[in-house]
Amino acid sequence: MRACAMNMLMALGIAHAGAARADDGCGGPERFKTESTLNVRIDNDLFGGLGQDQGYSNGFLVTLVSPNLVDYTDDPCLPALAKRLNRHLSLLQPSGFDELNMTMGLGQMMYTPNEREPRELIAEDRPYAGAVMLSIGYNARKEDRLRTSQLRVGVVGPAAKAGEVQNWWHDIIGTDRFNGWDNQLHNEPVVQFIHERRTRFAYGEPAGEWRWDAISHWGGSLGNFATYANTGMELRFGLRLPDDFGTAPLRPAGENTAPLIVQEDKRWLGHLFVAVDTRWVLRDITLDGNTFRSSHSVDKRPFVADIGYGIAVTRGHWRFAFARYHRSREFDGQRSRPTLGSFTIGRKF
Numbered sequence: 001m002r003a004c005a006m007n008m009l010m011a012l013g014i015a016h017a018g019a020a021r022a023d024d025g026c027g028g029p030e031r032f033k034t035e036s037t038l039n040v041r042i043d044n045d046l047f048g049g050l051g052q053d054q055g056y057s058n059g060f061l062v063t064l065v066s067p068n069l070v071d072y073t074d075d076p077c078l079p080a081l082a083k084r085l086n087r088h089l090s091l092l093q094p095s096g097f098d099e100l101n102m103t104m105g106l107g108q109m110m111y112t113p114n115e116r117e118p119r120e121l122i123a124e125d126r127p128y129a130g131a132v133m134l135s136i137g138y139n140a141r142k143e144d145r146l147r148t149s150q151l152r153v154g155v156v157g158p159a160a161k162a163g164e165v166q167n168w169w170h171d172i173i174g175t176d177r178f179n180g181w182d183n184q185l186h187n188e189p190v191v192q193f194i195h196e197r198r199t200r201f202a203y204g205e206p207a208g209e210w211r212w213d214a215i216s217h218w219g220g221s222l223g224n225f226a227t228y229a230n231t232g233m234e235l236r237f238g239l240r241l242p243d244d245f246g247t248a249p250l251r252p253a254g255e256n257t258a259p260l261i262v263q264e265d266k267r268w269l270g271h272l273f274v275a276v277d278t279r280w281v282l283r284d285i286t287l288d289g290n291t292f293r294s295s296h297s298v299d300k301r302p303f304v305a306d307i308g309y310g311i312a313v314t315r316g317h318w319r320f321a322f323a324r325y326h327r328s329r330e331f332d333g334q335r336s337r338p339t340l341g342s343f344t345i346g347r348k349f
Contacts, residue, residue, distance in 0.1 A: 035317075035348040035349055036064065036065060036066055036348065037348050037349070038062070038063070038065075038347050038349065039063045039064075039065070039249075039344055039345070039346045040062050040346075041059075041342060041344040041345075042058075042059075042060050042343050042344075043056070043340060043342045044340065044341060055111060055126065055327075055330070055334075055338040055340075056109065056110075056111055056338065057110050057111060057166070058166065058169070059108060059109040061105055061106070061107035062105060062106050062107070063104070064103065064104050065101060065102075066078065066101045066102040066103070067101065068099045068100060068101050069100045069101055069102065071100065072086040072093050072100065072102060072138065073086050078102070082102070089136070089138075092138050092149045092151060093149075094147050094149070096140075096142075097140035097141055098141060099139075099140070099141040099142070100138070100141075101138075101139045102136070102137065103150070104134075105134070105135040105137070106132075106135075107132070107133055107135070108130070108131065108160065108161075108162065109133075109162070110130045110165070110166055111127070111128065111129040111130070111286045112166075113125035113126050113128065113180070114335055116176055116177070116178040116179060116180075117176075117179060118179065118180055119180055119182070120180070120183070121180070121183040121296055122180065122183075123296070124298075124333050125298070125333075125334075126286070127184065127298070128163070128178070128181050128183055128184035129156060129157075129162070129185045129286040130157070130158075130161065130162020130163065131154055131160050131162070131190065131225070132155055132159075132161070133152045133154030133225075134152065135150055135151065135152040136151050137150035137151070138150075144200040144201060145199055145200075146197070146198040146245045147196075147197055148194075148195070148196050148197075149193070150193070150195075151191075151192075151193055152190075152191070152192040152193075152194070152223075153189070153190070153191050154225075155187060155188065155189055155190060156185055156188050156285055156286075157185050157186050157187030157188055158184060158187060159187045162184075163178075163181030163184065166178060167181075183296060185285070185290050185296070186290050186293050186295055188285070188290050188293070190223065190224055190285065191223045191225065192221055192223035193223055194220075194221045195220060196217050196218070196219030197218055198217045198245045198246065199216050199217075200245055201213070201214055201216070202214045209239055210237075210239060211237070211238070211240070211241045212237040212238075212241075213235075213236050213241055214233060214234070214236075215233070215234045215236075215246045216231075216232070217230075217233070217246075217277075218232075219231075224283070224285060225285050226281070228280055228282060228284075229279065229280045230277055230279040230280075231277075231278060232275065232277035232306075233275070234246045234247070234273055234274070234275035234276075235275075236271050236273045238269070238272055239268075240267075240269045241271055246273075246275070247271070247273045247275075247310070247323075248308045248323055249323065249344050268313065269313070270311065270313045271311070271312055272309070272310070273311075273323075274307070274308070274309040275306075275307070275308045275309070276305065276306070276307050276308075277305065277306045277308075278304070278305045278306075279305070281300060281302055281304055282302075284300055284330075287300040287330060287331050288300060298331040298333070299331055299332040299333075300330060300332075301329060301331055301332065303328075304327065304328055305328045306327050307326050308324065308325040308326075308342075309323065309324060310322050310342075317347055317348040318347055319345070319347075320344070320345055320346075321343070321344045322341065322342070322343050323344075324340075325339065325340050325341070325342065326338075327339070327340075
């Protein structure tokens, strides 16, 4: 609990420091001035519209994105605790880019089988699993290229309190509980290192009101939580597209985008997006089971794909995005292809 509190205090410190004025030396060269951003994302398969309550059943993620930084260890935008931490994570920090920023996040994820009634283990369906993870990330941008690295640490198992949170929520909305949480994966510390490269190209002329662009990505994840390689593409079309690297947020690195350049435009802005991500999965603890102890598992499929589409709206300091995702089957014997939705609220400070 003490470590969690320290990380949350660090995150609040970054948000507070993000309000620093340009004349305080925060944010680097004038042309790269940005503001801090707070994103709150909720994922739920009920948003998918097909009455599902299975697989990746629910999740939330709170992410803070710092303003642009001069560097990761001495910039006045960062609190002292973040600077000290960054001195020990220099291997994750890029160099030679025009814009740098840092992210911190806290999230919970829960995974359930298809049937909620049985109290005994359902051998042919995926395990019950819950995870809580803290993340720290580093972004580097140069023109239309973004490099992002993220380290996530946390725990899988009863310590994540996923069953309690799900039961609490189901009681509020008046739906039946899942009865098999006693069969969930055992407690296990988890770590995940994620790295992605993105390129933005083929966008409309800056003078135009209506524009389109495309953002490609490739990268991978390494760790006992998940190990995979991935690649994909996002297409966007709309009114005055933001100068960032994508809207679809479902990938772990999806929230890890560069902050928006400060603009005084108070008009409504909006765009549509469609995104595809494909993964070659070597390990997924929520399907393969615990790493160091015997536990329930299923035969996962090595190749998984997501297609998502949605709408994003921005006005002033606020941004809202809703997306719906369709995923290919993740393991042998899975009854149906998962469908889920994601709602994100962002606020610049």
